[in-house]
Amino acid sequence: MPKQSTLATTESVDDYLKAILELGGAEASQVTTNALAGRLGIRTPSVTGMLQKLALQRPSLVVYEKHRGVRLTAAGKRRAWELVRHHRLLELFLHDVLKYSWDEVHEEAERLEHFISERFEDRVAAILGDPEIDPHGHVIPQKYEAGVLRDEVPLARWPLGTPATISSVSDRSAAALRELERLGLMPGVALTVERRNAAGSHSIRLGAHTEPIRVSSDLAACVLVAAPVTALS
Amino acid sequence: MPKQSTLATTESVDDYLKAILELGGAEASQVTTNALAGRLGIRTPSVTGMLQKLALQRPSLVVYEKHRGVRLTAAGKRRAWELVRHHRLLELFLHDVLKYSWDEVHEEAERLEHFISERFEDRVAAILGDPEIDPHGHVIPQKYEAGVLRDEVPLARWPLGTPATISSVSDRSAAALRELERLGLMPGVALTVERRNAAGSHSIRLGAHTEPIRVSSDLAACVLVAAPVTALS
DNA sequence: AGCCAATATTAGGCATACCTAATATTACAT
DNA sequence: ATGTAATATTAGGTATGCCTAATATTGGCT
Ligand SMILES: [Mn+2]
Ligand SMILES: [Mn+2]
Ligand SMILES: [Mn+2]
Ligand SMILES: [Mn+2]
Numbered sequence: 001m002p003k004q005s006t007l008a009t010t011e012s013v014d015d016y017l018k019a020i021l022e023l024g025g026a027e028a029s030q031v032t033t034n035a036l037a038g039r040l041g042i043r044t045p046s047v048t049g050m051l052q053k054l055a056l057q058r059p060s061l062v063v064y065e066k067h068r069g070v071r072l073t074a075a076g077k078r079r080a081w082e083l084v085r086h087h088r089l090l091e092l093f094l095h096d097v098l099k100y101s102w103d104e105v106h107e108e109a110e111r112l113e114h115f116i117s118e119r120f121e122d123r124v125a126a127i128l129g130d131p132e133i134d135p136h137g138h139v140i141p142q143k144y145e146a147g148v149l150r151d152e153v154p155l156a157r158w159p160l161g162t163p164a165t166i167s168s169v170s171d172r173s174a175a176a177l178r179e180l181e182r183l184g185l186m187p188g189v190a191l192t193v194e195r196r197n198a199a200g201s202h203s204i205r206l207g208a209h210t211e212p213i214r215v216s217s218d219l220a221a222c223v224l225v226a227a228p229v230t231a232l233s
Numbered sequence: 234m235p236k237q238s239t240l241a242t243t244e245s246v247d248d249y250l251k252a253i254l255e256l257g258g259a260e261a262s263q264v265t266t267n268a269l270a271g272r273l274g275i276r277t278p279s280v281t282g283m284l285q286k287l288a289l290q291r292p293s294l295v296v297y298e299k300h301r302g303v304r305l306t307a308a309g310k311r312r313a314w315e316l317v318r319h320h321r322l323l324e325l326f327l328h329d330v331l332k333y334s335w336d337e338v339h340e341e342a343e344r345l346e347h348f349i350s351e352r353f354e355d356r357v358a359a360i361l362g363d364p365e366i367d368p369h370g371h372v373i374p375q376k377y378e379a380g381v382l383r384d385e386v387p388l389a390r391w392p393l394g395t396p397a398t399i400s401s402v403s404d405r406s407a408a409a410l411r412e413l414e415r416l417g418l419m420p421g422v423a424l425t426v427e428r429r430n431a432a433g434s435h436s437i438r439l440g441a442h443t444e445p446i447r448v449s450s451d452l453a454a455c456v457l458v459a460a461p462v463t464a465l466s
Numbered sequence: 467a468g469c470c471a472a473t474a475t476t477a478g479g480c481a482t483a484c485c486t487a488a489t490a491t492t493a494c495a496t
Numbered sequence: 497a498t499g500t501a502a503t504a505t506t507a508g509g510t511a512t513g514c515c516t517a518a519t520a521t522t523g524g525c526t
Contacts, residue, residue: 012483033504046484048505053482067491067504097330098356108350115344123331245513266474279514281475286512300474300521 007059007075011114014083015040016050017061020072021080026149028077030069077146085141086113086121088134091171093124095135102135103177136177137168137187137224152224155202156217160193164225176222183213185223240292240308244347247316248273249283250294253305254313259382261310263302310379318374319346319354321367324404326357328368335368336410369410370401370420370457385457388435389450393426397458409455416446418456 009017019039023031033051037044055064061076072080090109094100100108116124125131125143132140141147152167166189169180180186184206195203200217215223242250252272256264266284270277288297294309305313323342327333333341349357358364358376365373374380385400399422402413413419417439428436433450448456 010482034502042483043485044504045486045506050483052505094353098353098360100352100356104352108353111348111350112345115348117341117344119333119337120327120331120341123333127331243512267472275513276515277474278476278516283513285475 007061007079009061009079012050013054013061014079014114016047016054017072017076017080018083020062020070021077021084024071028071030065030071032069036070078144081141081145081147083113084147085143086116088138088140089121089124089128089131090116091134091136092128092131092140096128102181103174105135106171106174106177133187134171136171137166138171150226152226155193155204155215155220155223155225158193158225160195163190163192163228165190165228167224167226169224170222173222176219179219180222183215185215185219190228191225240294240312242294242312245283246287246294247312247347249280249287250305250309250313251316253295253303254310254317257304261304263298263304265302269303311377314374314378314380316346317380318376319349321371321373322354322357322361322364323349324367324369325361325364325373329361335414336407338368339404339407339410366420367404369404370399371404383459385459388426388437388448388453388456388458389433391426391458393428396423396425396461398423398461400457400459402457403455406455409452412452413455416448418448418452423461424458 016036019036020031021028023035023039033044033047036047036051040047051062051064051070054060054062055070059075060073061079062070062072064070087109090112091105094105094108095102121143134140139148139150150167155164158164166185166187168187169185170176185191185204190207192205193202194205194212197203197214202215202217202220203212204215205212249269252269253264256268256272266277266280269280269284273280284295284297284303287293287295288303292308293306294312295303295305297303320342323345324338327338327341328335354376367373372381372383383400388397391397399418399420401420402418403409418424418437423440425438426435427438427445430436430447435448435450435453436445437448438445
């Protein structure tokens with residue numbers, strides 16, 4: 001059991017760390033001030049100020065290079081992945097135990113993820129049977145582990161005519177989630193992209209269905225796909 | 234369905250409202266600056282400042298008279314009782330569903346009570362079967378209702394030799410709760426106070442037991458008792 | 467009535483985390 | 497190599513909610 005002294009972070013700091021993780025992508029590349037401001041819904045000077053303060057702290061959570069961007073230190077990554085674990089465990093718990101619909105879970109999880117204790121995290125994981133996937137198809141990181149970054153691509157970049165499976169969907173827009181559910185676009189569903197249309201929309205053939213459905217580019221942006229799994233293990 | 238626009242309160246304001254409710258007692262009498270500072274663990278000038286700001290707000294949550302004290306308005310009472318409902322529902326949920334022990338629930342509930350949504354409150358109440366009593370014997374207020382103020386008195390003030398039942402115990406000290414459990418002093422337990430000793434401790438005879446146990450005055454202060462219920466309805 | 471201790475308020479500061487306006491840096495395009 | 501648009505930083509300000517030190521009010525006691 002490694003010493004994981006959960007260093008005190010505020011809700012704001014948490015949100016910065018998570019945003020840096022999510023924007024940095026698999027390569028954990030530097031994230032710009034602008035990108036953070038956009039994602040967090042605040043102004044760039046606020047971001048600069050916060051990054052400067054964060055970078056001064058010991059032990060530091062981020063490495064900040066003026067005018068260059070910011071990336072997470074090992075400690076920053078650990079906290080960010082912990083928040084992702086909280087978020088996804090909470091979403092699954094709200095969905096499976098408290099019977100929230102899949103478009104209702106995100107907002108509540110986004111708030112509570114900052115405030116639950118280690119014990120709460122552990123007990124929720126236990127009653128869910130140490131789950132691996134959240135209601136939107138996202139991988140739930142294991143405790144003290146950096147999360148898995150899967151080989152999934154946005155639906156808009158999947159080649160025409162090639163079979164795919166929906167790997168996950170974005171949890172950020174409740175309206176999009178309701179629409180996806182109505183159309184049957186949920187994790188695990190098989191599909192083929194038939195055609196791309198002028199306005200950026202896609203014609204999709206779902207699993208067994210015969211006629212394709214039309215999916216707007218905004219909605220398609222919420223869907224990540226991967227090659228179908230050949231055999232279930 | 235009355236219009237209950239949950240006016241925005243911060244965690245700090247919430248804590249003031251709850252403290253005013255708890256210190257004001259059944260008569261909802263005025264609460265002093267000093268008492269609030271003591272209960273909240275902050276200094277008196279901070280309390281004065283907060284009360285002045287709160288009293289200015291519209292719609293106002295408190296009525297503040299300089300040098301006289303503060304009391305809750307109807308809106309303030311509504312929010313305070315809502316927090317008490319959150320707190321007690323959460324404690325029961327943590328205890329019954331997440332298998333927390335009764336000395337672990339308070340701290341977590343104290344934090345989460347500020348952040349759960351109406352939906353969360355409703356769903357937790359539903360899976361618990363609209364419960365009425367929390368793990369420490371406290372009455373859970375119903376939705377949109379001021380809580381019941383029961384006819385219970387501190388153990389230290391119960392007359393010698395008169396049968397009593399433990400009505401509830403304080404949830405604020407985890408150490409005290411562990412000790413109470415060890416001694417079998419839990420809600421619903423019948424007892425008689427045999428004797429009061431010099432140092433302020435009490436000799437208590439529990440239900441069927443023959444030899445009395447010794448309870449320190451600190452511990453006794455955590456126990457509230459009432460006359461035994463004559464018939465269960 | 468007047469004094470004193472307890473209680474409360476005012477005055478002035480600090481940390482967090484935002485904001486707008488002004489200025490500086492970077493990097494691309496010619 | 498240099499101008500310019502995009503990006504970022506600095507400067508200065510606000511609101512919240514706490515702090516200590518200094519001052520004022522209250523109410524009980526002689
Ligand atoms: Mn958040
Ligand atoms: Mn999710
Ligand atoms: Mn609280
Ligand atoms: Mn309780």
